[in-house]
Ligand code: B12
């Protein structure tokens with residue numbers, strides 16, 4: 001066997017904008033690969049090509065190519081895989097889309113991994129180096145998350161937003177009908193030992209951290225332990241959480257003292273009937289969104305509100321009202337995501353049974369563009385839904401609205417850092433939303449890799 005095994009990691013881009021590879025100026029470190037690299041011993045050389053802005057060197061020798069696949073990057077991931085396989089290089093695919101649809105992924109690779117890679121990944125790499133790669137690897141469920149070593153070094157000399165990504169927990173205690181996490185983890189939620197997370201962050205120079213957990217407060221007592229240990233590090237952090245933390249004063253206090261600057265909150269809809277259809281129980285349990293928001297304002301938190309547009313009780317009017325509601329609450333950012341049924345979710349199966357899907361596999365379909373409705377809504381045409389969602393994004397991010405929203409002196413304008421962050425990212429996200437809209441997925445033989453903007 002050779003002395004050094006070489007693994008090439010690939011983060012695929014989504015597709016083409018006006019015939020050129022999409023160039024995302026708001027890109028973040030792809031944490032997945034720092035975690036996968038951290039599981040391997042020092043005799044494995046890890047190389048990362050981030051297809052979102054870098055060239056892929058298909059001809060350099062590699063023992064194994066490992067590609068992360070999400071639904072919007074699936075088509076591009078399969079193209080990259082084909083390029084490597086043409087050259088006789090072995091490819092393994094993993095990630096959310098592979099876990100949701102293993103049969104499809106299997107057609108495009110030498111091997112696939114479903115679920116979480118901990119405990120399994122080093123063996124996969126040894127199998128590949130020994131010429132003994134199997135077709136299918138299944139992660140251990142529920143995942144065991146102690147002993148994770150995040151190798152952020154693989155991002156050195158690459159350009160990402162100045163924020164360190166990390167993760168405290170995986171999975172979610174809810175199972176909303178539209179959500180990939182709910183589908184894969186089936187209400188299972190697992191935390192890393194708080195002391196391990198904090199020890200890793202303590203030696204990191206970056207002061208700004210993003211916890212990518214789907215719901216960092218899902219286990220409040222363990223989360224409190226994490227926040228207590230974070231306080232002395234004096235970091236500033238953002239994360240994703242359900243609003244239920246506003247019912248727990250101790251949790252709120254610890255979040256604030258540990259440096260929580262902002263949170264992504266999945267409001268999804270302001271219509272309780274839609275919430276019930278989604279089975280978004282964590283939001284249904286809240287007495288009122290406004291009381292909870294008020295508590296987050298008192299904590300000084302800048303909120304990134306996420307909405308899902310196109311559920312059965314939505315019509316054009318209700319979408320307009322939702323956008324106005326978000327502007328009035330002066331959210332720092334908001335995402336108006338069009339409902340896009342992911343395969344294996346309850347929503348996908350329901351829509352398929354009701355014959356409402358416009359394409360069998362929209363993520364691979366030539367006719368699909370990013371931002372398009374892919375199903376028949378109940379109170380609009382698909383085109384009306386596409387346009388209403390694009391309108392929502394434009395309206396929330398229009399320059400005048402951006403100026404109006406900053407004027408919350410408890411949150412967005414509470415200090416210089418908040419104002420600077422607000423104005424650094426709002427115009428950036430606005431530019432990206434226009435660039436992304438209408439993008440086609442995959443490169444479709446037009447390019448083999450990125451050559452810069
Ligand atoms: C952080 C995040 C983002 C960040 C970007 C982060 C970045 N680096 O660029 C932001 C907020 C910008 C973002 C944007 C989007 N995101 Co996002 N995001 C996430 C989130 C919350 C965490 C991802 C992460 O870092 N996880 C931590 C790592 C360690 O875990 P992991 O990736 O699951 O990897 C483990 C295993 O899956 C496995 N594995 C993963 N890949 C591979 C590959 C191989 C070869 C192997 C062996 C193993 C393996 O090994 C790892 C260790 O066990 C996930 C949800 C989630 N819980 O993962 C959604 C998620 C990935 N995002 C999603 C989506 C849809 C999007 C958007 C398209 C949203 C939109 N409508 O605009 C955009 C665009 C994404 C893009 N590709 O450009 C979906 C994908 C759904 C799907 N079916 O594929 C997810 C799953 C959210 C959800 N619940 O629906 N996202």
Ligand code: SF4
Pocket residue numbers: 172173174175176179180181182214215242266280282
């Ligand atoms: S609470 Fe969030 S992460 Fe959990 S299942 Fe619902 S949408 Fe998915």
